[in-house]
Amino acid sequence: MKKKIFIFLPDGVGLRNFAFTNFKEIGEQKGYEITYWNNTVFSLKDYLGYNEVEIENHTTHPLTPLYSRIRKHIELNVSQKKFNDKVYQTYKFPFSYSGIKNTLKTLYIKLLIGFNSSEDGIIRVRKRINALERSTSKYQYCKAQLQEHKPDLVFCTTQRATQSISALLAAQDLDIPVVAFVYSWDNVPKAMQVVEADFYFVWSDLMKQEILKYYPFVKESQVFVTGTPQFEPHYNFNLFKSREAFFEENNLDLSKRYICFSGDDETTSPLDQYYLEDLAKAVRSLNAKGENIGVIYRKCPVDTTSRYEDILSAYREEIMVIDPLWKTVGKNWNEILPTKEDLGLLHNICAHSEFVTNVCSSTVFDFVAHDKPCIYFNYEQPQLKKGIRDIGQNYKYVHFRSMPSQESVVFCTNKLDLENQVKQILDKKLSNVPDGKKWYAIVAGENPTFASENIWAAINTIIIK
Incomplete structure (x- = not known):
């Protein structure tokens, strides 16, 4: 008899890793019956034809x-x-x-x-x-769903959502094993472990060490190193489009080489638009000296501000906008959800850009997976004033201490150096790729293409126990 696995989506962040990759297909090939336990407003049944049990009660305790x-x-x-x-x-x-x-x-x-x-x-x-959460109607609602469907294991796609607490408590109270996937590379030191699970799946040995360091109540036997499906689409060559097809689809100039500017959310980089302006100025200057380059601006998918508009207007000759293919299904930031089509879009932006620039984003790993360099902006803007967060704070965070060297990324510490750094990367005289790959392995594990396989192997180990 097939073992039944509930893939729990407390919010939309798990869709990209566990609904839109080959994760489900791999599990089915291994003989599991997979149902998505869906707390989001995104219908997997309508969009992808997947089996799902919808959670319609979203009540958390007000406290x-x-x-x-x-x-x-x-x-x-x-x-x-x-x-x-x-x-x-x-x-x-x-x-x-x-x-x-x-x-x-x-x-x-x-x-x-x-x-x-x-x-x-x-x-x-x-x-x-x-x-508090056991006292809610949602706890009783989720418990009833579990009693009806009787899954053998609940796999929670993120450890950081308060919406998941009552559902996972209901599972544990019914003696159903609960696994929580640690969603992002910076989550553990930032105290973002909201749920208490029976087992934790993490990206790498580094993350396992962090779990045990910050949460002494977690035993080593509860933590499995699996990798993350986040980067698997970069190795799926069925997503690749030729340069000609991709450029025609996105109105890009085939004669130009493009640099990707990957936008940040307003909290991380409140003056992000001015870094885009600096890059556009460097590109304009280099083009005046004989280069033929442009900028692909890919905004942060959950950024709904208008702060870039003046820059995009002033540098329309240099900047082409390619928006992420995400879908707005509500008013809150966590109701802007990814789509399967965006995996292919990001794959091809990485494949057909010369390199990426941003403020402290994990897109450094998306691009290094394609052997492409990354510039991190790390200087203050003149618009910085009291009450605006300095981006330099980001690079002091614990997760950046995992870099094996300062050459793991190209740091631009002075805007006067930006043009020269761009030119050097274009001329193949400057690159962070060798050390960037070492950093990628430290953060995401040695085998980023096997994460889904590893997760199913770990689930099998737990069920057998």
């Missing part, structure tokens, strides 16, 4: 977001004290004192943080969150 914020602050406080490192304070978002209601809420949160800033306090707060 869960508050206690989740308390948990995050306490974990960061404990990490700062434990490792004697001030970087953990930079992961916190500022409190709001706007109005009486926000002020009272902030004072209450800070009071509970003060009383619980210890490892025992973390456990108390986590227990409180679990108790």
Whole structure:
């Protein structure tokens, strides 16, 4: 009899890795019956014809977001004290004192943080969150779905969504094994482990070490190194389009070489538009000296701001816009969801660009998978003023300490150097690819093409136990 696996999508971030890649097909080839336990507004049945059980009750306890914020602050406080490192304070978002209601809420949160800033306090707060979520109608709703469908295992596609807590508690209370996939390369040090699972799947040995370092209640036997399906589409040559076809499809000039500017969200890079302007200026200057190059601007898929518009208008000769193929299905940022078609688009942007430029994005790995270099902008803009976040803070984060050398990426630390760095990369005199590949292996594992296979092998190991 086939084992039934629920692939749980608490939000849309797991769609790209676990619905649009070959992950499902690989699992079915191994004999599993796969159902998507879908908490999103995106219908996998309508779009892809996949079996799904929709979660229509989205009720979290009203105090869960508050206690989740308390948990995050306490974990960061404990990490700062434990490792004697001030970087953990930079992961916190500022409190709001706007109005009486926000002020009272902030004072209450800070009071509970003060009383619980210890490892025992973390456990108390986590227990409180679990108790709150067990009291919700969603917990009972999800429990009933599980009792009806009787999956042998629930695989949660991200560990960081509060929407997943009640559903996973319901599974654990029914003695159904729960696996949580650690979604992103920076999540563990940032205290983004919202759920408590029976097992954790991580990208690499580095991430496994981090899980055990930051969460002493997790045992080594609970953590499996699998890799991530995030980069598998870059090795799927069925997605590749010829230069001629891709350029015609996107109104690009075949005589030009293109540089990709990969946009960031407003929180990470609030002055991102000015880095795009700097790149466009460098390209315009180089073209005046005989080069024939352009910029492909791919925005951050969840960026809905208009902050780039003036730059795009002023440099329309240099910049071509190729928007991500994501779909807006609601008003919130987490309701802007990826599509399967975007995997092919990103694959071809990487394949047909000379290199990528951005602020601290993991697109460095997307491009190094295609043997393409990356420039990280790492200088202040003159528009920086009090209240605007300096991007230099990003590069001090823990996950950037995984770089084997400073040559793992090309850092542009002065805008006056940008034109020369662009020229050197175009002339094959400057590249981060050799050390970038070493960094890629440290972060994503040695075999990025086998992540889906590894995940199913780990699921099989758990079920056999």
